[in-house]
Amino acid sequence: MTLSLRVSAVATVVSLPLGIAVALALARGRFPGRQLLNGLVHLPLILPPVVTGYLLLLTFGRKGWVGQWLDQWFGLVFAFRWTGAALAAAIMAFPLMVRAIRLAIEAVDPKLEQAAATLGAGRFMVFLTVTLPLILPGILAGTILAFAKAMGEFGATITFVSNIPGQTQTLPSAIYAYMQVPGGDAQAARLVLVAIVIAMAALLLSEWISRAVARRIAGT
Amino acid sequence: MTLSLDLSHRFQGFTLEAAFTAPPGVTALFGRSGSGKTTLVNAVAGLLRPDRLRLSVAGEVLADTTAGIWQPAHRRRIGYVFQDARLFPHLTVRQNLLYGRWFAPKSPEAAQDFDRIVALLGIGGLLQRRPGALSGGERQRVALGRAILSQPRILLMDEPLAALDEARKAEILPYLEQLRDELGLPILYVSHSMAEVARLATTVVLLEAGRVTAAGPVAVMLAQPEHAQSLGLREAGAVLQGQIAAQEEDGLTRISTEAGPLWLPRVAGEPGRPLRLRILAQDVMLALQAPQGLSALNHFESVVEAVHLGDGPGAMVRLRAGDAAVLARITARSAKAMGLRPGLRLHAVLKAVSVAQENIGRGA
Known part of the structure; x- marks a missing residue:
């Protein structure tokens, strides 16, 4: 549970600056390959999550070319660690983040x-x-x-970092695991409830913030 | 401070070729919509890069595209008041006003300036509000203050009153006059309203289809019959300098002008107060004899300088009255019947005169 929060929080916070930069480039930039970047960013949204997870395993796994390099130089390992779960969540959530920010940038009057x-x-x-x-x-x-998307990420995560309790078992993986064992239904239902509460809270919070900002700008 | 500019730019099958010098005071860039005025001021501000531009302010070259010089907008220190105010919606009025100060050279009088400009524009009561809660006229005054407080070397105004109704225009014009007279800041003022130009400008640059067709001091420019067509016939008219001579007992004010004395319903002010008077060509009647038994109070003895017949039924007549030029718009038939010709002496009868403040002492 706390692992899931930590994974999502890290995933969102770390990818935010990059998200703003990419959204800015897509909204305002005029450079060759803009459409390619756009496609690349949106790819995880369309690909089956299993495919994304598999690709992550290929590149960021212990034998993957990026993974190997990171391990050698920074001692940073993604495969089968919670950091890997965060990476998977970040990549899956990235298109949503970029999209929202890009729309906001395009709405700003130059x-x-x-x-x-x-x-x-x-x-x-x-x-x-x-x-x-x-x-x-x-x-x-x-x-x-x-953040909400990262909390719910399942397919890419389980493919990339598996489902190790205490290590890489996020909320959805836990629900999935409980459902596989006889008598785990009650446990699963509890976690489902938790998931619903978090999602609702996130939604209400974002509504409240955007309304507060709109009020401020309207000057009333 | 003087601005001089030489520009050419092609866009969408339209060529803009303009070169002129704007002396201190208000230089009005006058022309119909589509004549290239906004493109020109955007190039001056550095918001648009034309094919060729040479621009200098007070001797400093800000842009010379042939020599590869191009100062970006934020280094030019040229204030810009847009037609659509463009206040920052997320900042309060006070923060909007102070925005430019972060980037302006530090000056010890900054705090005083702020209070003075806020008082001058009458926006003291708005400081804590946000732009969303302001009326159009208030917004434009704040935009004006914001531009001035960034300590610009010159001020550009692109039809700052065009988006406002008549009442709001009347609300802002006096502030513009005061700014012109009290700050001594050169202003490039884009407009297609002759009324605004006649009231504010010291110099007029006439722009037609991307070309400067005429430029000169406002009184000279507005008294040229041949410009009447491009200035708009209804708006054509002469601008006179005058000052209050005396407040008379029956409520009239005697005003002495270069053309002779005028009497108008009470104009506030002490004797000696300078005024700018505008006499529309269509408000001037001509009489060969001194008018008698006529209710019009004001008439000048004058001499015909030129008669300009257009294609239509009208005629524009330029008169010299004292030291001033006055325009009269009459019918071609009357001009013929009266035998108008250069050198003829006659009387110009004024049906209406409009008055604006003019502080020659500190302006121009």
């Missing part, structure tokens, strides 16, 4: 950024003082959505 430039703000300051505050609701929505 005219406001121009106005900031005429007032003396350079590109970075414009982003920090105008764009970022204006897309904050989108970032929050994307983060919460990604």
Whole structure:
């Protein structure tokens, strides 16, 4: 249970800066390969999660080319560890996060950024003082959505890091495990309840935040 | 401070070729929509990169594309008041006003400036609000303050009043006049409203289909019959400088002008207060004899300088009255019947005169 929270939290927090950068590139960037990047980001959304997990195993596993390299240089191992579960969750949740943030960026009026430039703000300051505050609701929505998705990630996780109690057993894997053993139904039902509560809380929180922000901007 | 510019830019089958110098004071860039005004000011601000631009402000070259010089917008220190205010919705009015100060050179008078500009624009009561809760006129005043407080070297205004109704325009115009007269900041003012230009401008640059067709001081430009067509016939008219001579007992104010004395219903102010008067060409009647038994109070003795016949039934007549030029719009038939020709002496009868504040002492 706490493992699941930790996995999702780490997955969301670590992928957030990258998510903002990618969303920015997709929304504003004009560079060759933009469509390719777009496709790549969205791939985990369309691929069967098992395929994503398998690909992760190939690249980030102990024998995988990235995994080997990371192990050698940083001592960072993903395969069959909770960090691997976090990686799988992050990749699966990434499209949702990028999508929400990108929509928010596209809704920002570039005219406001121009106005900031005429007032003396350079590109970075414009982003920090105008764009970022204006897309904050989108970032929050994307983060919460990604968090919820990460909590529920199952297919890629179980393929990549298996289902080791105390190590890589996230909430959905635990539910799955309880359902496999006779008499585990009650345990499974308890966890299902927990999952529902967390999902509802995340949804309400994101609604509340976006409304609060809208109120602030309307100035009433 | 003077701005000079030489620009050419092609876009969507349209070529913009403009070169002019804007002396201190308000330079009005006048032209119909689609004549390239906004493109031009965007290039000055650095928001748009034209094919070729040479731009200097007070001798400093901000852009010279042939020499590869291009200062980005945020380094130019050129304030910009947009037609659609463009206030930052997530900041309060106070934060909006102070936004530019983060980036402006530090000045010890900054705090005083803030109080002065806030008072000048009458926005003291709005400081804690957010732009979403402001009216159109209030927003535009805040945008004006925000631009000024960023300590720009010049100020660009792109039709700052166009999105407002008449009442809101009337609310803001006096503030613009005060800014012009009190700050001594050069202003490039884009407009297609002759009324605004006549009231605010010191210099007029006429832009037609991407080309500068004429430029000069406002009184000279507005008194040219040949520009009447492009300025708009209904709006054509002369601008006179004057000052209050005396407040008379029957409620009238005597105003002395370069063309002669005028009497208007009470204009507030002490004797000596400078005024700018606008006399629309269509509000001027001509009489060969001194008018008698006529209710119109104001008339000037004048000499015909030029008669400009257009294609239609109208004629534009330029008169010299004292040291000033006055335009009259009459019918071509009357011009013929009266035998108008350059050098003819006659009387110009004024049906209406509009008055604006003018502080020549500190302006221009």
